[in-house]
Amino acid sequence: xxxxxxxxxxxxxxxxxxxxxxxxxxxxxxxxxxxxxxxxxxxxxxxxxxxxxxxxxxxxxxxxxxxxxxxxxxxxxxxxxxxxxxxxxxxxxxxxxxxxxxxxxxxxxxxxxxxxxxxxxxxxxxxxxxxxxxxxxxxxxxxxxxxxxxxxxxxxxxxxxxxxxxxxxxxxxxxxxxxxxxxxxxxxxxxxxxxxxxxxxxxxxxxxxxxxxxxxxxxxxxx
Numbered sequence: 619x620x621x622x623x624x625x626x627x628x629x630x631x632x633x634x635x636x637x638x639x640x641x642x643x644x645x646x647x648x649x650x651x652x653x654x655x656x657x658x659x660x661x662x663x664x665x666x667x668x669x670x671x672x673x674x675x676x677x678x679x680x681x682x683x684x685x686x687x688x689x690x691x692x693x694x695x696x697x698x699x700x701x702x703x704x705x706x707x708x709x710x711x712x713x714x715x716x717x718x719x720x721x722x723x724x725x726x727x728x729x730x731x732x733x734x735x736x737x738x739x740x741x742x743x744x745x746x747x748x749x750x751x752x753x754x755x756x757x758x759x760x761x762x763x764x765x766x767x768x769x770x771x772x773x774x775x776x777x778x779x780x781x782x783x784x785x786x787x788x789x790x791x792x793x794x795x796x797x798x799x800x801x802x803x804x805x806x807x808x809x810x811x812x813x814x815x816x817x818x819x820x821x822x823x824x825x826x827x828x829x830x831x832x833x834x835x836x837x838x839x840x841x
Contacts, residue, residue: 642838644674647719647729647767649817651736651808652775653801655782656823657830659732661775664831666730677722679715680732687711701749705742705758712738713765720767735762736772736815740807744800755807773834774812775823779805 642648648669650662659680666678682688687710694707712735722729739758746754779801812818819837823830 642669642672642674642728642835643770644728645723645726646770647723647731649731649734649736649769649772650775651733651740651772652777652823653740653779653782653805653808655779655785655801656775656777657785657827658775658823660827661773661823661830661834662730662732664827665773665834668831668835669728669730675727677719677727677729678732679719679729681715681734681737682708682711683715685711685714687714701742701745705738705746708738708742709762709765712762716765716767723767731769734769734772735766736774736808736811738762739811740804743807744803755810769817771819771838772815772817773837774808774818774820775830776805776808776820777823781824 648665650658650665652658662680663678666676670676682691687707691704691707691711694704698704698707719729719731739755739762743755743758746758750757779798782801783798812820819834821830821833821837825833
């Protein structure tokens with residue numbers, strides 16, 4: 619099984635320092651969003667491990683998925699001639715993924731997802747802006763609406779794009795999205811989404827991962 623997805627049992631949970639000051643309800647859908655370099659994948663994994671350590675059954679997953687559709691998304695990122703082709707591949711992957719997430723939630727499991735619809739709204743609205751202008755965001759919301767499971771909490775890990783790029787400097791290959799000017803626009807779009815969507819919790823991601831996790835965990839008690 620791909621490491622981006624799997625059931626996490628309490629006995630196999632990673633030990634994370636810090637006290638559990640918040641009560642996180644079972645059977646919730648928790649999404650982690652942020653620009654590349656925000657530490658999103660690391661924090662999502664640690665949050666899922668901590669959640670499992672409380673006795674919950676937890677499914678950790680991600681988009682693009684580890685399925686054949688997710689592979690087509692990654693291929694589209696590399697090869698698609700049209701920005702719309704890439705966008706529709708993201709939506710197709712999400713349609714199948716959402717059906718699986720709905721099954722997990724119906725079974726009483728908690729789901730922790732590394733990227734979901736927020737990533738498409740933020741990244742693709744910038745990508746499609748030169749095609750659709752500022753209508754891009756509303757168009758993306760409309761076409762995604764039928765294939766969504768509404769998150770209970772969307773954690774936006776906010777970080778300065780220059781800092782994020784510095785964190786990515788060690789990567790052998792940099793994806794086309796990992797450019798500072800592009801990430802500035804994406805970060806601004808995430809901030810807009812956070813003001814419009816009540817599921818969003820914004821957390822400063824500039825601190826060490828252990829501190830960021832504590833901030834995320836603590837924010838759950840304020841929901």
